[in-house]
Amino acid sequence: MTFNILIIGQKGRLTHEAALFAATLRHNSPGWSGRLIVAEPEPGDRWPDDPRIPDGPQRDLLTDLGAEIVPFRNWHFGHYYPQGNKIEGLVTLPDEPFVFFDTDTVITAELADLDIDFTRPSASMKREGTWPEIELYGPGYNDIWGVLHARRGGRLEDTIDESWPDEYWRRYLYFNAGWFFGANPRAFHDAFRDAALMIRDDPPEEIVCQTLDPWLDQAALPLAIHELGGGRPGDKGGIADGVFDGSHSFHYRFLPLMFATAPDHAVEAVTAATAPNPVKKVLKDYEPFKRFLYQPKGAKARALFDRADLPPKEQAIRNRLKREGLWLR
Incomplete structure (x- = not known):
């Protein structure tokens, strides 16, 4: 298409x-x-x-x-x-x-x-539940998203995922x-x-x-x-x-996170795409690409994690990469 x-x-x-x-x-x-x-x-x-x-x-x-x-x-x-x-x-x-x-x-x-x-x-x-941050005595998700959708002519009830409980961010x-x-x-x-x-x-x-x-x-x-x-x-x-974010694309944000978390097919696809010399000679000018795509840091980062059992919070992945000297941005 x-x-x-x-x-x-x-x-x-x-x-x-x-x-x-x-x-x-x-x-x-x-x-x-x-x-x-x-x-x-x-x-x-x-x-x-x-x-x-x-x-x-x-x-x-x-x-x-x-x-x-x-x-x-x-x-x-x-x-x-x-x-x-x-x-x-x-x-x-x-x-x-x-x-x-x-x-x-x-x-x-x-x-x-x-x-x-x-x-x-x-x-x-x-995504994670990054916004809004609900205060103990402040308005909840229903109030916040309800008023925002109403301001734009929408209805909160038409956006709800009822498989999640009330006032849980994924709803x-x-x-x-x-x-x-x-x-x-x-x-x-x-x-x-x-x-x-x-x-x-x-x-x-x-x-x-x-x-x-x-x-x-x-x-x-x-x-x-x-x-x-x-x-x-x-x-x-x-x-x-x-x-997207699955079979056909991967949003890596920082290259250490890609090698730590991406499925095998994504890393294999990137490795193949970055191998030709006209591409390699340009990409390796950028330090994170040189270290992770063309030197061993990518393989080392990948070896630290089991993609089938990743930490639930990304910050834990970042912290371990930093401890191992494998964090560049």
Whole structure:
């Protein structure tokens, strides 16, 4: 099937991650025929330094791999909240179905084989109960999510997963913003932007004590997806559960975590995609990639953990990697 892919690219870590993403996409999904758009924030008053991908081998590799680097302007976010790039960067997309991926993602299987109903937007369920933080005597999940959905014209009862008990975070529509998709990028941009600005600039009293950095995008995303008629993967969302963050992609965030936690097929797919010399000579310029992809740190990190019995909290994985000298970011 045909759809476009959006990732964010800018100087620093995201430059290298964008190159890795493109390499895995082209190697592991040769049948996919959409456009890979790397949205690049323009310099301006919301960026104290030039955020663009610098000229050099990483930018050249991206274009060699068929990526289109397209600039966009930050109107509402910028350096103080760079996660807002995934909202504002949606304007770079043509009026066609799309999937957004966080740049620290790898593609591990053929995307052309997927069956996605883009009219029912969805997003990543690879999340923990990070937002909101419920105070002992404060409003609960029903009150917080209820008022937020109502502000955007939605109904809380239409978003509930009744397999979880009342006032338990998994009962409520909540996503990681590591991937999401939709049929119309402009409509998705407008819904996502308006929800985020409402939460940030005109919050209901139920959330005035909540921390929004870095959770603003994840607080706004359920509102946008519900507004656009979507929901959880495998439920009201138009994709089967376990496709992204599972069989076809892996959101690693930091390379040590990928080697510690990713299934075998994902590590094998990344290893194959990063082996060709034109890719290797560029990726190894980035220290975490050199140490984990081309030197033994990846294998050492992988040997520390049983993927069938991982610690329930990611922090425990990070702590062990740090103790073993296997943490780079």
